[in-house]
Amino acid sequence: MGITAGSYTPSLGQLNSALGTPGLVILQDPNYLIPRNQDLPVTQRDVASPKITDELSYGVELQWQARPRVGIVFMLLNWQGRSTLSDTITMALRSNLPPVDVPRTARYNLNLNQFWVGWRYSLFDAPDKGRLFVNLGVAGYAVADLTMDALLKVIPDQQNPIDLNFASISSTEVHGTAFTSRYGVGGEYFLTHHVSMGFHANYIFGEMTDFRISRYFPSGFSELPPIPPETTNSLPDNVLPSNPELPVVGEQLQTATVVEPRAGVEVVQNPTDVKLDLKGVEASFMLRVYY
Helix, strand or coil, rough: EEEEEEEEEECCCCHHHHCCCEEEEEECCCCCCCECCCCCHHHHHHHCCCCCCEEEEEEEEEEEECCCEEEHHHEEEEEEEEEEEEEEEEECCCCCCCCEEEHHHHHHHHEEEEEEEEEEEEEEECCCCEEEEEEEEEEEEEEEEEEEEEEEEECCEECCCCCCCEEEEEEEEEEEEEEEEEEEEEEECCCHHHHHHHHEEEEEEEECEEEEEEEEEECCHCCCCCCCCCCCCCCCCCCEECCCCCCCCCCCCCCEEEEEEEECEEEEEEEEECEECCCCCEEEEEEEEEE
């Protein structure tokens, strides 16, 4: 039995491209779904967030030494990637209140678990000294969970005092599965007869085409205090917020190019299903115990 810790760099090409390209939006992103008005165009709602970068990966493996040079390996790998960006956007909260500047934090968290059943062959095998081997991931299964959050904090402004102070969080959760495989090399050095330290480096192949909305939490702007009956609408209609079409549980995560030919009008072009590209290099150190 062994435990591993290292790095994994999945491509995530289509997802990262949508996060970092202005105008190329994720249609179910809660930041894109923020109630819109003419002071909040798509170029501001579609926050240009950094790529989801590689973080430390952790794993557990079990190996059955079927023959002196041949082992059957079962491995579980966990990897988490994050992207965060903070900015300020202009929100129209109520028809009798002027627009206000609202601090926003956009967060994207991807949790990936992969399981493999593989074959390991030792090219060099010296009992009680060490091994060099090749890994062949015969069959693998990946489970991905993506959470996209829009965190808004409405605070009073000294230049435009409003008796409102609250936070709003909207979130979209996405779940997907895929088959994967991996191929690589590794080695280990025996510290004792039953304990070894080593490394392995593998290239992972896989693409997740089934990546669907599992849950959506709308923003809390519906909880704003009602407009006092004695007040009148002080804002033009094109400034008042309009609510977009919300995600539906079970629909495929999609990207699209969104343009605004004129203020308040959006055109969605070329909607495309997101395919989560899992291809990348995984390298880890490991501590193994033999029974």
